Amino acid sequence: MNDGTSTADETAEITRAIPELELLSDDALDAIEAAADTILQEVGVNFVNNPEALERWRRAGAEIEGERVRLPRGLARELCATAPGVFTQLARNPARSVEIGGRGLVLAPVYGPPFVHDAGRGQRYATIEDFRNFVKLGQTARWLHHSGGTVCEPTDLPVNKRHLDMLHAHMTLSDKPFMGTATEPSRARHCIEMCGILFGEDVVREKTVMTSLITIGSPLTFDDTMTGALEIYAAHNQSCILAPFAVVGATTPGSVAGTLAQLLAEVLAGAAYAQLVRKGAPVIFGPFVTTMDRHGGGTGFGTPAASQITYGAGQLARRLGLPYRAGGALTGARLPDAQAAYESAASLNDGLLSGANFMLHACGWLEGGLVSSYEKFVMDADRLGVLHGFAGGVEAGLDDALDALREVGPGGHFLGREPEMAGGWQSDIFDNRPFEAWIEDGGRDAMKLATERVRDLLESYEPPALDPAIDEALSAFVAAKKAEMPDSFM
């Protein structure tokens, strides 16, 4: 159900019954699309250290000069036509498989931070234990549809092996769909092999079972690591979020329209390239957008420019016919305080109303992406129910209301008319009880309530059942791969 009411196993992605906010005019979007074509034609993109990629492009009709790839006007969009507008990512629990694209919105947790924060211990380096905790919290999060990927970076494990334990955690502690690793092509291959164990190799051959985050180096640069991972996933029909990293005014021009043109060019190039690797490879139009903080050189979130870009990029994605990734509970705050919440609520809302089909960082993000926060994870996860409720739209039907008004009349009230009071989202953490009741109960602020919520969820967590043979095979695979290589922390 999409009205935001709670049922224990409510996990289907949001299906929008509401319109998007179409912020930019058609003329403005036409101009941006024309500019993107100009960028690809005149400036081009670099495919670094990847002769095979250059050859693919040459065969497709691009002009190659060193590592520079220039595309004739319209070529990228034409190639993108074979990318699906909507596709399904399987979860090991079929009820939790998600549709990505169309009217759907899939919510996934924070991705990437090397630090974690909790009220008790403050800020510290993230470990595999934290990683497992966040996967557990994600599994219990009623409004979260996806287990995500690098919910934090397990810095206590060797860099060249941590992806094995990370994927193992997603596969065993959660039955929601998850992400693959994109740090190195051989690791992407391991992920696909592990999926073969979990789902069956024939399933993995036919279906999409992973979505991975491919960062595009703005401006206009496809490095070999990310592109290598993209190639492997695309070849195996696994989906990729094409994520230019836009810091407005630093890695993109300082204007909203200029940024949109560059992002479109970058995604067009990446999506077209994926089709050259394999026609029909699922890709997601997924820029990450932040603005420069002029005070201290950090990055800003929940700002007007970032919002405007989010809406505009959604419009461009729909015109291109690709699923769209945007939004998240983004903030530059160092604590899960009011600043964090103002900024996060703004970017969550941007994601919803811009038509995002996939939202990474929907819970747990803190300090510009450096920190995964326990308290913020549960507070954000709680607020995601608001997106569900609002996206479900407004029920038609006025007969009950008219009857009620005829009965109740002026000066009456509607309390106790049970059928009409059903439903409607409410927080599982916060309440609006009177001051006295709240004081009697300890006068706990948002942080304290969130700390308790974290503790309660982790204590009551139970892993979803997994076929013991698969469990064993996964553990064996992980152990074997670890044994094959020496540890590396670089």
Next chain:
Amino acid sequence: MNDGTSTADETAEITRAIPELELLSDDALDAIEAAADTILQEVGVNFVNNPEALERWRRAGAEIEGERVRLPRGLARELCATAPGVFTQLARNPARSVEIGGRGLVLAPVYGPPFVHDAGRGQRYATIEDFRNFVKLGQTARWLHHSGGTVCEPTDLPVNKRHLDMLHAHMTLSDKPFMGTATEPSRARHCIEMCGILFGEDVVREKTVMTSLITIGSPLTFDDTMTGALEIYAAHNQSCILAPFAVVGATTPGSVAGTLAQLLAEVLAGAAYAQLVRKGAPVIFGPFVTTMDRHGGGTGFGTPAASQITYGAGQLARRLGLPYRAGGALTGARLPDAQAAYESAASLNDGLLSGANFMLHACGWLEGGLVSSYEKFVMDADRLGVLHGFAGGVEAGLDDALDALREVGPGGHFLGREPEMAGGWQSDIFDNRPFEAWIEDGGRDAMKLATERVRDLLESYEPPALDPAIDEALSAFVAAKKAEMPDSFM
């Protein structure tokens, strides 16, 4: 300017260059409008203890039964046709006069609370000193266009006289437009007289110099106090916000559509009645909306249902041709913490995207309207710059960006290209500096930063210049009225 950049005297209301989110379909809105007509025709509204009102209605063609007024279908909408779709409210500083309606959005502070809160002293009864402090904070708030009304209730002053000191504070400590009192008709008359002193009586006869909040008793009840104030203001061409008090499922039916139909009926009746008092009286379609908190019986804010109603009511207001009041930085939280900010950011955004032309409670509101919070006032006021920035829309023009991309190329960066990095909203309170810099500076959370901001603003506050003759005449009027009556605290 509307791009969110800061200039010292930036006070013009927001002018939207962005579309509204049209949440409900035309069919749904047609059905709601038909239902509102049915409600007015079959159920009607009560005008309590007001025979003159009943007589006005009878002459206009309504069916009167006791205190019940039933309107033939279409009558209310027809009468509303003389209400202006946009009007100007004068400020004593002409540069700060505001346009209410059309594409504009006027932001006004919290209204009504009997308590205040600050980090130092916690929660306590509000006093006239607090009232004056909030008016000063409002005067310094760059993104606030309106001084508001009952920014808190000065509980240390007699009930029958406090309106005099309240209006005096708005008139002397601020040069922004302000609100009149609506607690009792004779007090409304005092407000008009004081405006005559401030603006000149001929100005007050011709122009709108006050906007006041008229609460409509949902369901469908016009009490004599509020209606009496409405009659005085309308007769003097001063504007009124018609504010049904909707607690969904308690004072309205438990459905979004049903609530919208009732609110529309109530506003139609109020707006039509104001036209019967004086054709052309400016009125604002301004329901206050909250939802029931089933946990403890309090009221909820930032919920999906409240948001949906906010958007739907905006659409109905535009179809009716009246200015629309909605939104605010609303929350049920007892502290200015993350809960407060999540909820407030959501309702601020609702106000912006629903097309609100006037937004009360845009800063300072806490605990369901019981508390005016110092820290929240400055934090909310800071965030209002985001609304300004987003509403300004996206600049067209891509030539600079294309030139920059041609020069910078793949792998380059745009830093230092000054003309392109100009502008863009940034917080005056929060920053996104790195953790180490933040820790060195004391690791202050949002609350601490806000406390310092309050102190700095109040310390640097300077009253706007006022003609000494007017100043003296206002003081004399206040003293005289106080002397005329014994104190009453009821």
